[in-house]
Amino acid sequence: MPLPPIAFDNSYARELPGFYTAWPPVPAPQPQLLKLNHALAAELGLDAAALASADGLAVLSGQVVPAGAEPLAQAYAGHQFGGFSPQLGDGRALLLGELIDRHGRRRDWAFKGSGRTPYSRGGDGKAAVGPVLREYLMGEAMHALGIPTTRVLAAVATGEPVQRDRVLPGALLNRIAASHIRVGTFQFFAARGRHDDVQRLVAYTLARHDPELQGTEPPALALLRAMAERQAALIAQWMGVGFIHGVMNTDNMTLSGETIDYGPCAFMEQHDPAAVFSSIDHGGRYAYGQQPLIARWNIARLAECLLPLIDPDADRAVAAATAVIDAFPAMYAARWLAVMRAKLGLAGDAPEHDEADRTLAEAWLALLQAQGADHTLAFRALADAVDGAAGVAVGDAVADHAAPSARISGVPATHTLQQLLPEAPAREAWLARWRARLAQQPQAAGGHAAALCRANPLYIPRNHRVEAVLTAAIEHADLSPFDELLAVLQRPFEAQAGHAADAEPAAREQTACYQTFCGT
Structure with a gap:
């Protein structure tokens, strides 16, 4: 054809x-x-x-x-x-x-x-x-x-x-x-003192990604702020799903705010801010919990390239750029809170709830870390805990007669919230706070449980499943396992019959030694 x-x-x-x-x-x-x-x-x-x-x-x-x-x-x-x-x-x-x-x-x-x-x-x-x-x-x-x-x-x-x-x-x-266009693109010309070329790149990038900002303030400052906002939103989303990029060098940070270069990346299973899967990240520079800090560091490197264009007065340029860099933690915190609110089913963005909601989310993550819970399944299993179903608040045994809504999550039966968080007093104390917060808001469309399923995926690219389908493709030229996993991952929020294995975490000992490589 x-x-x-x-x-x-x-x-x-x-x-x-x-x-x-x-x-x-x-x-x-x-x-x-x-x-x-x-x-x-x-x-x-x-x-x-x-x-x-x-x-x-x-x-x-x-x-x-x-x-x-x-x-x-x-x-x-x-x-x-x-x-x-x-x-x-x-x-x-x-x-x-x-x-x-x-x-x-x-x-x-x-x-x-x-x-x-x-x-x-x-x-x-x-x-x-x-x-x-x-x-x-x-x-x-x-x-x-x-x-x-x-x-x-x-x-x-x-x-x-x-x-x-x-x-x-x-x-x-x-x-x-x-x-x-990467932060490193700007660095290439700035390092050579080619400030006219940096200015051309600023104009081109603004026209391509932020045309509405042209003429609103010094173009370089407008670009720096827009890029910081995009990165704050992107990293907050990574953190929500437990994604670890693995190599957040400045040449891997785009001005568009897209994730780029899937080399030594992985999805975290057991919640751990120190999780690293990259074979070359020996010091944990790009660990899961470090990603917001590294994003700010990279933004500062872009700011250095733009200083001569922000203001001819060096002191004023540094002050303006520093203001954007210093504002990044608040930008990120706002985006992260929005992600966490969705994942916890908390409606609205009323400022009076900000501190309490942030504390509730932080306490939840601390609970996951302390009890070694799977990040993805724990969030998803909250859909089964809205009304105390699926054994979460009915004693030590999972209730076989739990209401249908108790299994709305599709979480494998071996990974109920009770099993993911076996230390009952800490779990129940947090759940009581969470349910009290939910009671302060109207029911979401379809109910709280359905809203939680819409916000929390059941399926992520589990590292052992990814390796298995790649091995089949490489060693046996068999793409059918790849196609099957791809089809599941393209509908991550929908429980799919016959695919419980795609939601299962790897064995702890397998995850502990898992590494990814810069192999493309």
Whole structure:
């Protein structure tokens, strides 16, 4: 099937010469389509059937550069684990071009794993099947959870082996993003004293992501504040679902506020602020509980790049930027409280309830940590505890005759709230406070239990389940387990018959030694 013309409109290439190196992808020698995201293709106004054809596969695999595309490797720098690298850039990625989707949004279309570029720094520029499918799965899971994220349009096996710790089947992905502008993009030019280029990048980024802010105040200050607000919202959502990015370097923080680069990331199981799953995060810099602090640190690095543009007077510039940095904790606290209110079923945002609701949420998380409860299932099981059902307030044995609403959560029977939080006095004391707070508000649509299920997922990408489906794909070329898990994760709030295993945590000893790697 012929591939219809693709309407590229490449503003980054057009408006920011000198910010990239034009560079062609390395054609995949024997491409095979592993997975095509039909829903995302429709959003982009692309013909999924044509993309799945031989002509489409040639484009998705880098064999053919379609008319209107302008492939380029972006330049950027970055702080990696606190140390500054003045030149990083797209070492295994290429921006193919930009599309305007069906909602009028500008979207980047980029390759990842398409070969060496001038920024590869000795790397091969390639990727393996496992990490490519992992990024596909994680992006779709985050999207279904309502968290801003890049997404994969297509995963393609290249037919070429890649050497990592062992020889692995090669692959590349086609990533869609609101943009690939990073804090590190600004750092690249600021570190070289190219303040005119920083100013051009500020103007471009504002026009692309915050056109309504143009002309309201110094553009650089407006951009800094908008970026801080987006990051506050994003990190609060990560914290709500127990997501650990694992490598929050400044080159992995986008100005758009999307989650990007699913390398050593994972979802926390047992609630623990110190949880780390990245194989390279030896000091816990990017642990779960550190993420809000690191976001603020990264915002400060962006502010440093913008100082000459905020105000010609250095003292005034520092004062203005510092005000935004110092405001970030309050921005984040407000977003976090909104997330926690939804997850605890607390209605409204009345300021008079702020302190009590915050204290209630903090006490709940402390309870989870103290008793080693699974983060996801504990929140979900609250739906079964609204009326004291499912054994939560009926003594030591779970009530077999509990009301139907008692099992609305779909939480596996071995993980009721009573079992997740076995220390009854502390559990019951908190539940009494929570139910008293719920009694102060009107019933949510469908009742409190239904509202709690709408806010708390039953399914997340459990680390052991992800590894199992990736192993099947890598070792046996069997994508059916991947497809099955993906379908479950695309409906995370809905209890699905026959998928209790996808809600089960891993064994404690398995989680204790679990690691993820920068393998894409």
